[in-house]
Amino acid sequence: MTKHIVITGATGVVGRRAVGELLAAGHRVAGVTRSARGARLLEGLGARAVEADVFDAAALAGAFAGADAVVNLLTHIPPADRMGAPGAWDENDRLRREASAVVARAAQEAGAERLVQESLAFVYADGGDAWLDEDARVDGRSTTSTALIAEANATERFAGDTVVLRFGYFIGPDSALTQADVENARRAGTSPSLGRRDAYRPTLWLDDAGTAVVAALRAPAGVYNVADEDPPTRAEIDAALAAAVGRDALRPAMDDVPAVLEPVARSQRITSRRLHEATAWAPRVRGGTDGWRLIVEERRAA
Numbered sequence: 001m002t003k004h005i006v007i008t009g010a011t012g013v014v015g016r017r018a019v020g021e022l023l024a025a026g027h028r029v030a031g032v033t034r035s036a037r038g039a040r041l042l043e044g045l046g047a048r049a050v051e052a053d054v055f056d057a058a059a060l061a062g063a064f065a066g067a068d069a070v071v072n073l074l075t076h077i078p079p080a081d082r083m084g085a086p087g088a089w090d091e092n093d094r095l096r097r098e099a100s101a102v103v104a105r106a107a108q109e110a111g112a113e114r115l116v117q118e119s120l121a122f123v124y125a126d127g128g129d130a131w132l133d134e135d136a137r138v139d140g141r142s143t144t145s146t147a148l149i150a151e152a153n154a155t156e157r158f159a160g161d162t163v164v165l166r167f168g169y170f171i172g173p174d175s176a177l178t179q180a181d182v183e184n185a186r187r188a189g190t191s192p193s194l195g196r197r198d199a200y201r202p203t204l205w206l207d208d209a210g211t212a213v214v215a216a217l218r219a220p221a222g223v224y225n226v227a228d229e230d231p232p233t234r235a236e237i238d239a240a241l242a243a244a245v246g247r248d249a250l251r252p253a254m255d256d257v258p259a260v261l262e263p264v265a266r267s268q269r270i271t272s273r274r275l276h277e278a279t280a281w282a283p284r285v286r287g288g289t290d291g292w293r294l295i296v297e298e299r300r301a302a
């Protein structure tokens with residue numbers, strides 16, 4: 001059945017994939033953006049563009065009018081070389097802490113039935129070798145504490161069905177972070193991974209994040225992990241990336257993990273079985289290993 005979906009964060013790397021997938025699934029889609037450039041991008045994809053301030057409840061309620069579902073994919077992740085800089089995460093924190101509350105209230109006011117909220121697989125405490133499902137203990141710190149606040153806002157301030165998607169680390173050709181990972185490996189021989197070599201890392205091919213948003217429309221309300229089916233270890237990621245850029249091995253990019261990046265240095269062997277069982281969603285590419293080769297091959301072919 002055709003639904004009317006409004007997306008905040010629609011012009012970002014996962015947002016534009018979600019727009020394309022939702023349109024392909026036969027839904028009517030509108031995306032919220034701050035800029036004329038964002039509006040052109042959305043219209044080019046075939047969606048309607050709405051210019052609105054995501055911190056303004058009245059403006060958002062207007063943008064959400066008539067929506068069956070609202071999808072909040074707002075993030076503002078700093079570039080790889082600024083992640084440890086003072087204030088680098090402030091805008092992202094503000095979007096997760098404040099804009100998520102405004103989105104939830106506006107979705108409620110607009111009468112939407114469903115709210116889908118982006119979150120992170122990095123919220124889990126270090127689990128070693130153990131599989132982590134959605135009931136595993138979370139330990140929100142630095143960048144992940146505000147992801148948990150966004151989850152709570154979406155769940156508590158919206159009376160309809162809320163679906164939280166805890167995404168793994170995105171890997172895709174148009175992600176600035178992926179591009180930096182590939183360049184650092186190629187030029188400097190450094191690894192994108194932090195922490196122990198035997199730690200598991202929840203990675204996710206970006207196209208599979210887009211299809212997960214479509215799946216979220218048919219999932220029962222709840223929290224879902226969205227990551228590679230069999231998350232690779234850091235050693236596996238390094239070996240795959242090294243092979244893709246033509247190196248024998250990669251060395252750590254830094255000796256000590258800065259506090260702000262501590263959550264991504266944990267071992268998080270995430271299972272996304274709950275989303276698969278609820279909706280049949282499954283990743284088509286193992287992002288953390290096969291993704292690097294696909295990206296480098298695509299670049300060579302371009």
Ligand SMILES: NC(=O)c1ccc[n+]([C@@H]2O[C@H](COP(=O)([O-])OP(=O)(O)OC[C@H]3O[C@@H](n4cnc5c(N)ncnc54)[C@H](OP(=O)(O)O)[C@@H]3O)[C@@H](O)[C@H]2O)c1
Pocket residue numbers: 008009010011012013014015032033034035038054073074075076077078091095120167168169170174175176177178
């Ligand atoms: N799980 C993960 O690994 C994960 C999650 C998210 C992002 N990332 C990475 O972070 C990098 C940047 O992501 P991205 O390209 O999606 O861009 P981004 O800068 O994170 O922006 C994403 C979306 O949020 C909106 N937005 C950002 N700041 C805003 C603000 N202050 N007020 C209102 N809206 C705002 C943008 O809308 P406008 O159209 O208004 O600009 C855009 O649609 C990429 O490399 C990506 O892979 C990783």
